[in-house]
Amino acid sequence: MNKINIDQVARYAFVSRSVVSRVLNNHPHVSDVARERVLNVIKKYNYQRNSAARSLAAKNTREIGILSTRNPNDVMSNGFSTLLYLGVFEECLAQRYSVRQMFISTEMKEEFQKFILNEHTLDGVILFAEEVTDLLAGELLTREIPAVLIGHAPGFSSISSVDVDNFAGSYSAVTHLIRLGHRNIGAMVGSQLLQESQDRLAGYRKALEDAGVPLNEAFVSIGGYTQKSGHDKMLSRLRRQPEITAWFCASDTMAMGALSALCKSGLRVPDDVAVVGFDDLSFARYTIPPLTTIRQPISQKGQYAARMIIDRISGKQTDIEHRNLKPDLVIRESCGHRSRAR
Amino acid sequence: MNKINIDQVARYAFVSRSVVSRVLNNHPHVSDVARERVLNVIKKYNYQRNSAARSLAAKNTREIGILSTRNPNDVMSNGFSTLLYLGVFEECLAQRYSVRQMFISTEMKEEFQKFILNEHTLDGVILFAEEVTDLLAGELLTREIPAVLIGHAPGFSSISSVDVDNFAGSYSAVTHLIRLGHRNIGAMVGSQLLQESQDRLAGYRKALEDAGVPLNEAFVSIGGYTQKSGHDKMLSRLRRQPEITAWFCASDTMAMGALSALCKSGLRVPDDVAVVGFDDLSFARYTIPPLTTIRQPISQKGQYAARMIIDRISGKQTDIEHRNLKPDLVIRESCGHRSRAR
DNA sequence: GAATCGATTGGAACCGCTTCCAATCGCTCC
DNA sequence: GGAGCGATTGGAAGCGGTTCCAATCGATTC
Numbered sequence: 001m002n003k004i005n006i007d008q009v010a011r012y013a014f015v016s017r018s019v020v021s022r023v024l025n026n027h028p029h030v031s032d033v034a035r036e037r038v039l040n041v042i043k044k045y046n047y048q049r050n051s052a053a054r055s056l057a058a059k060n061t062r063e064i065g066i067l068s069t070r071n072p073n074d075v076m077s078n079g080f081s082t083l084l085y086l087g088v089f090e091e092c093l094a095q096r097y098s099v100r101q102m103f104i105s106t107e108m109k110e111e112f113q114k115f116i117l118n119e120h121t122l123d124g125v126i127l128f129a130e131e132v133t134d135l136l137a138g139e140l141l142t143r144e145i146p147a148v149l150i151g152h153a154p155g156f157s158s159i160s161s162v163d164v165d166n167f168a169g170s171y172s173a174v175t176h177l178i179r180l181g182h183r184n185i186g187a188m189v190g191s192q193l194l195q196e197s198q199d200r201l202a203g204y205r206k207a208l209e210d211a212g213v214p215l216n217e218a219f220v221s222i223g224g225y226t227q228k229s230g231h232d233k234m235l236s237r238l239r240r241q242p243e244i245t246a247w248f249c250a251s252d253t254m255a256m257g258a259l260s261a262l263c264k265s266g267l268r269v270p271d272d273v274a275v276v277g278f279d280d281l282s283f284a285r286y287t288i289p290p291l292t293t294i295r296q297p298i299s300q301k302g303q304y305a306a307r308m309i310i311d312r313i314s315g316k317q318t319d320i321e322h323r324n325l326k327p328d329l330v331i332r333e334s335c336g337h338r339s340r341a342r
Numbered sequence: 343m344n345k346i347n348i349d350q351v352a353r354y355a356f357v358s359r360s361v362v363s364r365v366l367n368n369h370p371h372v373s374d375v376a377r378e379r380v381l382n383v384i385k386k387y388n389y390q391r392n393s394a395a396r397s398l399a400a401k402n403t404r405e406i407g408i409l410s411t412r413n414p415n416d417v418m419s420n421g422f423s424t425l426l427y428l429g430v431f432e433e434c435l436a437q438r439y440s441v442r443q444m445f446i447s448t449e450m451k452e453e454f455q456k457f458i459l460n461e462h463t464l465d466g467v468i469l470f471a472e473e474v475t476d477l478l479a480g481e482l483l484t485r486e487i488p489a490v491l492i493g494h495a496p497g498f499s500s501i502s503s504v505d506v507d508n509f510a511g512s513y514s515a516v517t518h519l520i521r522l523g524h525r526n527i528g529a530m531v532g533s534q535l536l537q538e539s540q541d542r543l544a545g546y547r548k549a550l551e552d553a554g555v556p557l558n559e560a561f562v563s564i565g566g567y568t569q570k571s572g573h574d575k576m577l578s579r580l581r582r583q584p585e586i587t588a589w590f591c592a593s594d595t596m597a598m599g600a601l602s603a604l605c606k607s608g609l610r611v612p613d614d615v616a617v618v619g620f621d622d623l624s625f626a627r628y629t630i631p632p633l634t635t636i637r638q639p640i641s642q643k644g645q646y647a648a649r650m651i652i653d654r655i656s657g658k659q660t661d662i663e664h665r666n667l668k669p670d671l672v673i674r675e676s677c678g679h680r681s682r683a684r
Numbered sequence: 685g686a687a688t689c690g691a692t693t694g695g696a697a698c699c700g701c702t703t704c705c706a707a708t709c710g711c712t713c714c
Numbered sequence: 715g716g717a718g719c720g721a722t723t724g725g726a727a728g729c730g731g732t733t734c735c736a737a738t739c740g741a742t743t744c
Contacts, residue, residue: 017700057700
């Protein structure tokens with residue numbers, strides 16, 4: 001029952017340490033009888049190799065980091081990231097990698113470099129496009145530490161990435177609103193520092209343009225991906241632009257806040273104002289009214305990211321790849337059919 | 343710029359490896375000059391010790407596991423657990439421990455034991471009361487692996503725990519409803535296999551009893567802590583027990599589902615039916631109407647758990663401790679003032 | 685000035701595994 | 715029968731730390 005080490009396994013199986021190590025690592029040059037004996041001993045004594053020793057000798061850790069520079073509180077509580085992490089976790093578990101979740105504040109950048117780059121305790125890093133600074137990505141690249149981006153970042157085409165087609169998503173959301181007859185459509189999007197938000201805004205613009213609906217820049221509101229932001233923005237817009245009959249919200253959380261503000265203001269959704277969200281988080285079905293939104297395969301995104309980085313670490317994949325997942329429009333009730341629109 | 347190891351530090355500082363190690367670990371018996379020299383070299387070359395080597399030699403990993411046997415999807419998407427994890431993360435980060443998040447399905451129990459108990463790669467484990475099986479806890483105990491429970495589990499008083507006073511929380515929620523004049527109060531609680539859910543139900547019962555309101559067992563509905571469950575239960579109860587004028591929901595997610603079902607059924611909250619939740623998750627402020635709920639310091643719970651296990655690992659704390667955090671009633675609008683109640 | 689003692693210091697063993705390299709083994713082939 | 719060769723195997727040298735132990739040092743005490 002006590003922990004045994006590789007030497008004991010070797011002894012009990014009447015082979016040398018080297019042989020045990022080879023079967024442990026699936027290396028060739030082990031006879032069938034030897035392998036069999038070793039495997040039996042391992043099973044019998046419930047042997048598990050010491051991972052610290054393994055890492056030390058092999059100079060790798062089978063551990064990947066998932067790195068975020070945002071406020072952990074925001075990250076963890078937004079439902080979106082957690083699903084993403086989940087995808088990463090599951091894939092890594094399946095491939096027997098472990099994942100280390102890291103939050104680093106911007107002041108800690110230096111600390112991080114020490115940790116990741118010098119202690120070199122991570123085989124690879126998954127990062128979010130938003131946190132990719134020249135500095136960080138540059139370091140990663142020159143140190144040849146495998147990295148994969150979730151999202152897009154201009155100028156980092158040299159790092160593989162997974163993303164959802166944000167442009168297509170918002171395009172179809174807004175087109176849906178237009179088809180329902182809306183002309184005065186507001187957009188509530190995230191920080192334009194993020195490529196993602198830019199793309200979602202661009203999709204909105206293009207959808208209007210393609211439909212020949214004049215674009216009113218004043219209808220665009222920029223905020224954060226939170227209920228609070230959606231709520232507060234809506235409240236102030238309601239006063240300034242009462243003519244808006246439909247809102248494209250760049251996230252479900254924003255949309256939820258917006259719904260709350262609309263209700264508070266005595267407006268009915270979708271009769272008075274239509275709202276469409278983005279993400280299709282699990283709660284979207286239970287907002288009042290249930291939210292029409294753009295579904296994106298969030299945890300799949302994480303899964304792909306994990307798979308890509310592992311392939312990269314193992315050398316299975318060396319080319320740069322940019323994967324773009326397709327989002328879907330999910331129609332529920334927050335846009336109605338043909339509401340007050342024009 | 344290249345990684346250097348302890349030997350090089352020693353050489354550059356004109357001391358031996360042992361001395362370097364001592365300053366690294368804050369051991370005594372290092373002269374001030376030696377320490378100074380070592381520190382300078384460390385700074386200059388940006389030295390960071392190799393954690394695998396450290397773990398191997400020191401036989402500990404400075405890593406704690408946080409273990410959940412539930413479906414990862416549920417865990418990660420329920421907002422509650424993520425806040426909990428956040429508390430754990432933050433505290434561990436502060437104390438320079440790292441945390442390994444683990445999801446193990448019940449069939450993987452054995453696998454887990456191998457991993458944790460034999461590879462012995464974790465210095466301690468935080469677990470949720472719900473997953474504490476005799477087996478698991480027993481193993482942990484006999485192996486003397488420090489463990490801390492989040493929540494309570496009957497029969498495991500030998501493991502330290504952190505919890506919120508669930509009884510007090512539901513008691514005050516239900517008392518609030520009674521004060522508003524409600525007599526027919528429904529309860530929507532989680533699985534009675536969980537101590538937590540039992541306590542929340544017990545608080546409900548006691549509140550009714552203390553107020554002299556007769557208890558109707560048929561008003562109690564048992565489900566899961568999800569929007570879907572809250573929604574579905576509410577829908578069916580509405581048909582069977584239309585006389586209920588107020589609901590105590592044992593979680594905000596449930597309450598959100600319940601609100602959605604009420605709205606769908608054409609009932610107004612709080613005018614027709616009052617609803618109170620539990621947890622005060624960040625979205626509770628933005629439901630329609632904003633949710634009156636019981637606030638519990640979730641991430642603080644995680645933080646304490648982390649602190650307790652670290653103290654345990656370091657030997658600073660050896661006594662068993664059961665910490666009970668106090669919840670608060672947060673009044674918003676879902677209960678109104680004096681509604682249709684009696 | 686020698687003995688004593690505590691504070692420093694350096695040396696070396698060891699933690700458990702990977703991996704290079706040389707040795708061995710069992711065949712085939714001439 | 716011996717050379718040649720590929721498949722196995724075992725030995726040993728690390729990987730980069732921690733820690734025990736003995737040696738050294740400097741100051742104090744008699």
